[in-house]
Amino acid sequence: MHAMQYELTLPGDYDLDVIRGRVARIGHLLDDWDGLGIKAYLLRERGVHGSPVNQYAPFYLWSTVEGMNRFLWGGAFQGVADDFGRPEVLQWTGLAYEEGGAASAPAAVAVRRRRRVPEGVEVAAVMEEAVAETRRLAGEEGAVLAAAAVDPRGWELVYFSLWEHEGPKAEGDVFQVLHLSAPGRGGLPRGRQW
Structure with missing residues (x-):
């Protein structure tokens, strides 16, 4: 599994209905993309859920590198x-990666938390903690799914979760889910990835 995200931070007075309309028009185009586990079309709105910015920031979980590369x-x-x-x-x-108890429910919000792996710690222990945190998040009421991934270039962890309701039981940046393409969700490997 590979996680991917890009962030488009928009001006404070940007009409976010432009983004909502864009997703309504083209979001379905990845609903059958080969190699894609999920793409969550995410939006943060300044002042909503504590967001300081307007931001369009889709988040992807890829089941194959080939699918990701074909997209890029x-x-x-x-x-x-x-x-x-x-x-x-x-x-x-x-x-x-873990499916949550609300796996069959539509996702209303997503939470993404990024953090650095501290210097001087045992990397294997931190990665096991990330696996345990993914399992914990997926077990919370209202969780649709949870995932964790790492960028070893900068030693950054990312936790990503989808929730069926507002007020998720996870820490991090909260996004509205505008659409979810999930052609290969069932094929994403469960649990620890090594």
Whole structure:
């Protein structure tokens, strides 16, 4: 599993209905994308859920590198670059994935938490803690799914979870879920990824 996200931070007075309309028009285009586990079309609105910014920030869990590369290099990503400029694309290697108790419910909100792996710690122990945290999040009431991944270049962990209701039991940046494409969700490997 591979996690990926790009963030488009928008002006404070930006009409977010433009983003909502864009997702309504094109969100379905990845509903059958080969190699994609899930794509959550995410939006943060300034002043909502404590967000200091307006931001469109889709989050992906890929089941294959080929599917991810076909998205990035095969033309689909060019639409984002043409409309908003080419954003930095963050990527993490999968550590854990779990379905939640509300797996069959539609996702209303997502939570993403990024944190550095501290210097001087045993990396294996931190990764096991990330697996345990993924399991804990998935076990919380209202959890649709939870995942953890790491970027070893900068030693950054990312925790990602989807929730069926407002007020999720997770810490981090809270996003509205505008659409969820999940063609390969059932094929994402469960549990620890090594």
